Amino acid sequence: MENVVIFGTGIAGLTAAIYVARAGLSPIVISGQEDGGQLMLTTDVENFPGFPNSIDGQELVANTKKQAERFGARFKTDIAEDFTIINGGFEVHLMTGEKINTKIIIVATGASARWLGISSEEKYKGRGVSTCAACDGAFYKDKEIIVIGGGDSAMEESLFLTKFATKVTVVHRRDEFRASKIMQDKFSKNKKTNVIWNSAVEEILGDGKIVTGVKLRNIKTNKITEFKCDGVFLAIGHVPNTKFLSGKIEMDKLGYLKADKWMHTSVPGIFAAGDVQDTRFRQAITAAGSGCMAGMEAEKYIAHTEDEK
Numbered sequence: 486m487e488n489v490v491i492f493g494t495g496i497a498g499l500t501a502a503i504y505v506a507r508a509g510l511s512p513i514v515i516s517g518q519e520d521g522g523q524l525m526l527t528t529d530v531e532n533f534p535g536f537p538n539s540i541d542g543q544e545l546v547a548n549t550k551k552q553a554e555r556f557g558a559r560f561k562t563d564i565a566e567d568f569t570i571i572n573g574g575f576e577v578h579l580m581t582g583e584k585i586n587t588k589i590i591i592v593a594t595g596a597s598a599r600w601l602g603i604s605s606e607e608k609y610k611g612r613g614v615s616t617c618a619a620c621d622g623a624f625y626k627d628k629e630i631i632v633i634g635g636g637d638s639a640m641e642e643s644l645f646l647t648k649f650a651t652k653v654t655v656v657h658r659r660d661e662f663r664a665s666k667i668m669q670d671k672f673s674k675n676k677k678t679n680v681i682w683n684s685a686v687e688e689i690l691g692d693g694k695i696v697t698g699v700k701l702r703n704i705k706t707n708k709i710t711e712f713k714c715d716g717v718f719l720a721i722g723h724v725p726n727t728k729f730l731s732g733k734i735e736m737d738k739l740g741y742l743k744a745d746k747w748m749h750t751s752v753p754g755i756f757a758a759g760d761v762q763d764t765r766f767r768q769a770i771t772a773a774g775s776g777c778m779a780g781m782e783a784e785k786y787i788a789h790t791e792d793e794k
């Protein structure tokens with residue numbers, strides 16, 4: 486039987502892997518659908534301690550993975566689909582059909598971009614509608630773009646997109662941003678940015694092939710207007726990747742895993758780390774911190790159960 490299986494290779498899962506591997510427990514880390522997690526879609530990470538000039542998100546992930554490997558973590562490209570409780574631990578079921586028996590599971594499956602959920606968005610996904618400026622921004626050289634959202638991601642994505650686009654307009658459903666002051670300041674100082682307040686995207690317009698604009702509804706007046714643009718970037722938050730755990734581990738109504746302050750979930754022997762359980766901070770550093778805590782608690786849990794035998 487394995488000691489620890491970690492679901493997810495974002496910064497939380499990788500940090501848990503460093504701690505578990507350094508404790509000599511040789512974890513298996515399952516990549517999941519989005520290998521490397523949200524940092525893979527970011528450019529500069531400016532607030533991770535230790536990097537005074539910022540660090541590229543992908544580089545931070547690659548370095549952390551190397552660090553975990555150095556201590557003996559093993560990586561598997563697969564997706565965890567389910568688990569069952571067995572004597573002394575769990576049987577983990579992977580998408581490829583493989584099954585792994587393990588004493589401990591650490592769930593660090595993170596969160597994925599939220600979509601608006603309108604049919605025109607589905608129609609133009611990848612043809613002008615995107616959730617990742619770092620991935621798709623370069624396609625919009627000298628084009629006009631809108632970004633939907635009002636948080637730090639909307640500010641960050643917009644600023645990144647100004648490197649390519651002629652103009653970036655943020656459409657926000659309220660009349661003030663949720664984003665931090667420093668990000669709002671950077672955003673408003675940029676000459677290519679613009680805002681449309683109190684507005685929701687009713688429909689994404691296109692010619693059948695690519696996006697040509699959006700239909701906006703002013704939330705206060707209900708007035709409908711059309712806005713011409715070549716690209717629509719969504720930055721409206723994330724949803725936790727926990728669907729496959731529904732009914733098995735306790736979660737809140739939004740699907741975030743419930744963990745106590747030591748990262749224990751409702752199932753003894755299963756720990757949670759990172760955005761999958763974080764409804765408040767959702768920072769790279771807090772994800773890494775909770776990964777550390779889950780890893781250390783996993784080690785203690787194993788030592789404690791072995792002592793009891």
Ligand code: NAP
Pocket residue numbers: 532601633634635636637638639641658659662663664720721722723765766767768
């Ligand atoms: P967020 O803070 O949850 O903001 C989501 C934004 O999208 C909100 O402004 C929200 O509007 C809007 N929204 C949500 N659902 C919507 C819908 N259906 N239609 C239209 N608008 C909708 O998410 P985030 O910006 O991705 O940030 C997540 C976390 O990561 C935060 O803790 C943030 O500080 C952090 N982050 C930090 C940085 C940085 O420091 N550089 C960069 C990126 C992210 P309302 O405001 O009206 O609710």
